Amino acid sequence: MVRKSGVVLEEVRRFHAQMMAVATGSPDERFERIFELVPREAFLGPGPWHIAVHPWKKSYRHRYIETPSDNPVHVNQNVLVALDRTKGINNGEPMLHAAWLGSVNPQGGEVVTHIGAGTGYYTAILSMLTLPNGRVYAFEIDERLAGQARANLAPFEDISVRHGDATVLTLPSSDLIYVNAGVVAPPVHWLESLRPGGRMIFPWRPSEDVAFAMLITRGQTEFSARPLMPAWFIPCVGASDPHLGLKVPDNAGARSIRSVWLTKDRDPDESAIAVFRDIWFSDQAVGPIAVAA
Template sequence: MTDLADVRRFYARLMAAQAGSADPRLEAVFAGVPREAFLGPGPWKVVANGGAIETPSADPVHIYQNVLVALDADKGINNGEPFLHAMWIGKVAPEPAEAVIHVGAGTGYYTALLARLVSPGAVTAFELDADLASRAASNLESYENVNVIHGDAVTSRLPPSDIIYVNAGVAAPPAEWLKALKPGARMVFPWRPTERVGLAMMVTRTEQGFACDPFMRSWFIPCVGASLAGPAAKTFDRDKAARSRSIWLTADKAPDITATVVIGDVWFSSKGVGARRPQ
């Protein structure tokens, strides 16, 4: 018989190693938050190669692997790949007492991990789907530092934040998201400037501006209201997009020859913040 506690501990070690972070708390939170509590009753449907495979039973040992688990198969909504989230969480490096915005919280599993890492700081979790938001609120009821909002993070005014953690693909981050970042704050989001370009983008607000790093491939379902570039957008191929090193608001600075992507009131540049403009 496989002992569930052993399975969780091994899963947590794998996630901590995948995160590439020296923070020892990562292993503890992955071990301490039961994934099955956020998935609904088993057996569960594991997503693989565009299809779904049902777990042999409702034994939670089956979902402590690097697998996508369907939350709403008809809408293509899943509880995301743990390895990816381990890397993202390690990269944004949550610290105690920080304020987090989680966009696209689903049923709350990764919200719970973030909440434990920033406690006594607060997590505001946005979920647009009514059923998922209701499930997240129920699942996270015991987390006193989490506020689940059934609402649209694209049109909402976000409070000042240390971390914005986005789990839906955007053509460009809304200007209000960038403005909500405190000095030194971080945002990670799935970047989809075109249908064929899918990158995970890390943004850090510095004294000079918004530094960015497209650090891996990434594909998420579209973020309603922020996933379409629009006819006036200027987009290029993946190689040029991957050279982006800073993000600017067009209200603050007009796009120049370093522009890699221009979408609405936001544009991306191949020039890092603080670097000299090419002559």
């Protein structure tokens, strides 16, 4: 065992993994094992690190405090860790991501698209969860972070990292799209890239006052939607213009959303809670999602 300043790192990492497994809300034992196996500090650069401290008003902007040393126990906790303080880019809170991962439940053999991969920590976890025979396509718009992610993920199987804007680039046909940047309205081609039964989870930020993780599941042509927990992320370049909204929901309306429609397939009706140029959100459920055999 590695002992650092009287603390056994393996014990801290194991306890952290146990907490993350509980946070998934899933009985799947893979979550604990994978959170323990993938060392978070390996994706953060050399310590000491800068931990983000939340202001009273939730935002992607934070104040930071430097860890006392480069002891990895400081980042094997449920904390935001700076990747680029000047841009407000952080490695997100593990407990939030654990809850997201439990909600989308990645499986072996699935194809995952990770938008906003940062330096690759959660990309690595997604890769491990899709073993065997899975594939992860990571997109990162920041060139420096994309380069770091590519180097960090070199030991992992079947991951490709692309530097570029995922709001305009073609996405692969995906079983899961995992978005780590705040979106006013998801681009239509993201939804169209989902396979039947595919899931997309993203931080929905249609206004300054509304910020939820949104889970969308595709049927044959229809999309069910379910708002989850609050989630604040740095805005997604290319998909975070607040003027995109033709009708913007309040918090109560956002929580009532049950389906998403493409305007090319169906015009907004009286059930519309949020309306954008190409898509709209409804408080009416679409019924059971039919998945191709």
